[in-house]
Amino acid sequence: MKSQSSVKTSPGEPSDVEAIICPAQPDPAFLSNLHGDGFASAYEQHWNEKAMAEMLAMTGVFVHQFSAGFIMTQISLETAEILTYTVLPSQRGKGYGAVLLKTAMQHAFNKGATRILLEVAPDRKAALGLYRRAGFERTGVRKNYYAGPEGKRDAFLMETGLGTELNFR
Numbered sequence: 001m002k003s004q005s006s007v008k009t010s011p012g013e014p015s016d017v018e019a020i021i022c023p024a025q026p027d028p029a030f031l032s033n034l035h036g037d038g039f040a041s042a043y044e045q046h047w048n049e050k051a052m053a054e055m056l057a058m059t060g061v062f063v064h065q066f067s068a069g070f071i072m073t074q075i076s077l078e079t080a081e082i083l084t085y086t087v088l089p090s091q092r093g094k095g096y097g098a099v100l101l102k103t104a105m106q107h108a109f110n111k112g113a114t115r116i117l118l119e120v121a122p123d124r125k126a127a128l129g130l131y132r133r134a135g136f137e138r139t140g141v142r143k144n145y146y147a148g149p150e151g152k153r154d155a156f157l158m159e160t161g162l163g164t165e166l167n168f169r
């Protein structure tokens with residue numbers, strides 16, 4: 001049974017940030033709305049409520065969320081993967097994304113994961129910057145991974161180790 005937990009932010013992080021919660025039963029409708037508004041790009045497949053519910057039903061899936069953003073991870077033994085991650089455009093640049101990422105990484109380590117990986121489109125500059133700050137390095141490329149109206153584009157595969165001290169610059 002997944003537990004509900006709340007994570008306090010550290011000094012230096014936005015003082016007005018809401019507590020990030022990890023609900024025992026995340027709400028697919030709420031998360032689907034955030035996903036739709038957070039990924040406005042035509043390259044991103046919107047996860048409607050049904051698709052979101054299916055993702056949430058998978059084994060080892062956790063969501064860390066606040067009112068304007070969330071991160072979803074899947075933990076399988078020693079490996080965690082970021083499945084999706086967004087903050088609403090109106091709330092970006094305030095540090096929420098960094099707090100969500102750190103929280104999910106810490107949680108994955110606490111659950112026994114020793115590495116965490118993800119896929120990201122090369123033009124997602126803000127996300128790439130955060131991932132690099134968090135210690136992620138490129139491990140490969142999936143050619144033509146995302147399909148959109150202007151053709152296909154690649155996905156970078158990235159990964160970092162997890163330890164007692166997060167390597168977040």
Ligand SMILES: CC(C)(COP(=O)(O)OP(=O)(O)OC[C@H]1O[C@@H](n2cnc3c(N)ncnc32)[C@H](O)[C@@H]1OP(=O)(O)O)[C@@H](O)C(=O)NCCC(=O)NCCS
Pocket residue numbers: 038039084085086087088091092093094095096097098099118119120121124125126127129130
């Ligand atoms: C990635 C995302 C979750 C970050 O959320 P956020 O709340 O803005 O994150 P933060 O405020 O903690 O940090 C944003 C960082 O990106 C930087 N940034 C913003 N726009 C940028 C750009 N176009 N190019 C480079 N860096 C950029 C900011 O300067 C900040 O870095 P800093 O803390 O070193 O100054 C958000 O941009 C988002 O939802 N993007 C669309 C969805 C997405 O790309 N998800 C990840 C897909 S794998």
